[in-house]
Amino acid sequence: MSAVTTRPPDVRLPEAVARTPRKRWTRFILPTYVTAFILYLSFPIFIIILFSFNQTRGGFGTSPRVKTTWLGFTTEWYGRLFDLPDLTASLEHSLVVGVLSALAATALGTLLGLALARHRFRGRGSADFVIFLSISAPEIVLGAALASFFVALGVSRGFGTLFLSHTLFSIAFVTVTVRARASGLDRSLEAAAMDLGATPATAFLKVTLPLLAPGILAGFLLAFALSMDDFVISQFTQGPFQMFPTWVFGSTRVGIPPHVFAFATIIFVTGATLALMLALMSRRRG
Amino acid sequence: MERPVQPDLHLIAPKERRPRRSSAPYLLSSPALLWLLLLFVIPMFAMASLSLQEGTSLEGFRQTFRFANYTDAIAENGDFLLRSLRNGAIVTIAALLIAYPVAYWIAFYGGRFKSVFLFLLLLPFFISFVIRTVAWSFILSDDGIILGTLKSIGILPETYHVLGTTFAVIAGITYNLVPFTILPLYVSLEQIDHRLVEAAKDLYSSRRQAFLKVVLPLSMPGVFAAVLLTSIPAIGDYVNAAVLGNFAPGTAMIGNVIQTEFLRNRDYPEGAALAFVLMGVMVVGAVIYAKLLGTERITEG
Numbered sequence: 281m282s283a284v285t286t287r288p289p290d291v292r293l294p295e296a297v298a299r300t301p302r303k304r305w306t307r308f309i310l311p312t313y314v315t316a317f318i319l320y321l322s323f324p325i326f327i328i329i330l331f332s333f334n335q336t337r338g339g340f341g342t343s344p345r346v347k348t349t350w351l352g353f354t355t356e357w358y359g360r361l362f363d364l365p366d367l368t369a370s371l372e373h374s375l376v377v378g379v380l381s382a383l384a385a386t387a388l389g390t391l392l393g394l395a396l397a398r399h400r401f402r403g404r405g406s407a408d409f410v411i412f413l414s415i416s417a418p419e420i421v422l423g424a425a426l427a428s429f430f431v432a433l434g435v436s437r438g439f440g441t442l443f444l445s446h447t448l449f450s451i452a453f454v455t456v457t458v459r460a461r462a463s464g465l466d467r468s469l470e471a472a473a474m475d476l477g478a479t480p481a482t483a484f485l486k487v488t489l490p491l492l493a494p495g496i497l498a499g500f501l502l503a504f505a506l507s508m509d510d511f512v513i514s515q516f517t518q519g520p521f522q523m524f525p526t527w528v529f530g531s532t533r534v535g536i537p538p539h540v541f542a543f544a545t546i547i548f549v550t551g552a553t554l555a556l557m558l559a560l561m562s563r564r565r566g
Numbered sequence: 567m568e569r570p571v572q573p574d575l576h577l578i579a580p581k582e583r584r585p586r587r588s589s590a591p592y593l594l595s596s597p598a599l600l601w602l603l604l605l606f607v608i609p610m611f612a613m614a615s616l617s618l619q620e621g622t623s624l625e626g627f628r629q630t631f632r633f634a635n636y637t638d639a640i641a642e643n644g645d646f647l648l649r650s651l652r653n654g655a656i657v658t659i660a661a662l663l664i665a666y667p668v669a670y671w672i673a674f675y676g677g678r679f680k681s682v683f684l685f686l687l688l689l690p691f692f693i694s695f696v697i698r699t700v701a702w703s704f705i706l707s708d709d710g711i712i713l714g715t716l717k718s719i720g721i722l723p724e725t726y727h728v729l730g731t732t733f734a735v736i737a738g739i740t741y742n743l744v745p746f747t748i749l750p751l752y753v754s755l756e757q758i759d760h761r762l763v764e765a766a767k768d769l770y771s772s773r774r775q776a777f778l779k780v781v782l783p784l785s786m787p788g789v790f791a792a793v794l795l796t797s798i799p800a801i802g803d804y805v806n807a808a809v810l811g812n813f814a815p816g817t818a819m820i821g822n823v824i825q826t827e828f829l830r831n832r833d834y835p836e837g838a839a840l841a842f843v844l845m846g847v848m849v850v851g852a853v854i855y856a857k858l859l860g861t862e863r864i865t866e867g
Contacts, residue, residue, distance in 0.1 A: 310667060310670075310671040310675070311671065311675075313667055313668070313671070314667070314668050314671050314672065314683070317664070317668050318683075318686050318687070320741075321686075321687065321689065321690055321741075321744070321745070322686070322689055322690065323705065324690070324693075324698045324701035324702055324705065324741075325689065325690060325693060325698075325701075327701045327704055327705055327711075328693060328697060328698075328701050331701075331704060346704070348704050348707040348708075348709055348710045348714075349709055349710070349714060350711075387597075388597050388598035388601055389598060391594040391595065391597060391598060392594065392595045392597075392598035392599065394594050395590075395591040395592075395594035395595040396595070398591075399590065399591035399594070400591075401591035401592065401595075403595075403599075404591075407595060407599055410599070410602050410603075410606065410607065411602070413606075414602060414606050416794075416798065417606075417845070418798050418799065418801070418802040418844065418845065418848060419799065419802060420802040420804065420821045420824055420825070420841065420844070421802070421841045421842075421844060421845045422606070424613060424824055424828055424837060424838060424841040425606075425609040425610050425612065425613040425841070426605065426609050427828050427829075427834075428609060428612045428613035428616045428834060428838050429605070429608065429609035429612040429613070431616070431834055432612045432615070432616060444605055445605065447601065447605075448601060448602065448605040448606055451598050451601060451602060452602075455598065505691070508694070509691070509694050509695060511694070511695065511696050511805060512804075512805075515825070515829065516825075516828060516829070524694065525694045525695075525696040525697070526696075528694070528696050528697055528700065529696050529805065529808070529809070532700055532703070532808075532809055536700055540697065540700075541697075544693050544694070544697045547692065547693065547694075548692045548693045551692035552689060552692050555685070555688075555692070556685070559681070559685065
């Protein structure tokens with residue numbers, strides 16, 4: 281201890297009580313609260329998984345509906361996942377639109393993110409502003425604007441309009457993600473490659489792009505997740521081309537088929553496992 | 567007095583290193599900006615134009631610059647707008663109160679397990695929010711695991727219900743948005759230097775004073791962001807009112823009206839006018855809020 285911070289031994293601190301550790305039971309209030317909160321957040325997930333194993337009863341020729349009470353354990357719905365053609369089609373639609381729009385948004389957003397991170401150019405401020413607006417605009421306003429646009433053009437809504445719209449709302453998120461990665465990169469690495477005789481193109485492909493890759497991958501996954509989860513924009517731009525969330529929403533009026541919960545459980549387990557693996561891999565790499 | 571002659575360094579430097587005025591940034595940015603222009607900026611103008619038109623979906627719409635669409639829309643749907651703003655305010659305050667202690671504890675006491683806690687907070691996002699909302703309608707249903715159990719024990723009367731009430735709608739929106747409240751709070755709390763808190767305690771502040779005078783003020787940028795990230799989607803939400811409110815009288819929000827006008831009634835001008843009114847209210851609210859909270863320091867954070 282240095283001389284400056286050493287207190288004269290005889291001086292008593294006033295209100296020494298304030299420094300004593302907290303009373304024993306109050307120490308547990310916050311951790312207990314956080315645990316309770318996390319249970320609350322995941323409670324619907326438990327219910328979805330639980331009720332995907334719930335039996336149904338009755339139903340005269342109609343497709344089964346999940347009951348709100350527990351009727352008994354069954355794995356029936358996992359064996360009959362693809363029984364409802366409309367539901368299966370809506371999932372396919374969501375996956376196809378999700379992958380394609382995420383690819384398009386990743387391509388466009390990566391380029392824009394690079395431009396914003398490394399170049400000062402005319403219109404940079406307005407580009408920034410438009411990106412900010414497209415992220416912060418309320419979904420219902422964005423959906424209504426897109427619907428107005430397609431109505432005004434006389435375009436019938438379907439796969440095409442969904443792809444255009446999903447790509448649109450994902451671009452800003454990819455841009456922000458890639459830009460954050462790109463502005464953290466040491467540009468002298470690229471310069472070093474060129475000093476060692478690489479052409480600008482080679483330096484970009486062999487040095488910059490691999491360094492950007494985690495940002496680009498994160499952007500793609502974010503865009504895909506946003507597209508899969510999107511409800512509002514889809515509802516306004518899909519026309520008769522149903523997506524998974526909008527199909528589920530439509531079926532709430534008559535009752536949810538148990539297949540929906542089975543699919544949701546599979547998607548949840550797959551997604552959470554993949555995310556966990558990615559997180560562990562990136563941690564191991566340091 | 568004589569200065570040494572400065573060599574013209576830029577003449578020696580290799581050509582490539584000089585900042586080039588290149589077309590690269592324009593080539594890189596134009597595809598995305600074109601997409602944003604065509605599918606974000608222009609649609610906003612299309613909606614503005616549509617909001618001033620007259621007609622029906624069968625006969626077509628004509629541009630008549632009928633500004634009365636706006637006054638009509640407000641007069642007919644003022645109740646829904648006010649209810650949405652009230653619900654949004656309640657959700658925002660509730661989410662802040664629920665989220666702050668969680669963000670605080672993870673940021674200050676999460677230790678090595680911070681990323682584990684963050685992962686747990688993001689877990690619900692792996693299931694579509696529509697399905698999570700449906701799950702709440704199961705949990706809160708009249709004979710579901712909570713109400714059904716309480717009724718069979720006899721704590722609640724048989725007629726008691728939660729679905730179809732404003733409470734269910736507000737609780738549902740709060741559930742959906744509380745992760746978006748936590749994340750900005752966590753980011754700003756995580757950046758606080760713990761030594762500042764220790765310094766406060768060294769200067770004989772109590773725990774409460776250290777929190778109120780040091781931690782809380784330093785986390786205000788996070789609170790600012792959290793309020794915006796929570797209130798804007800809360801005011802515009804219409805899924806919870808549909809799934810948990812069951813369209814019971816007094817539960818529908820402005821989003822439900824816009825959705826119905828666009829997708830069921832096909833009264834596009836009224837829907838468009840309402841969407842603009844909603845956006846206008848939000849923009850004005852956000853600007854006033856930013857002004858009230860005041861400093862540039864906050865908007866930077």
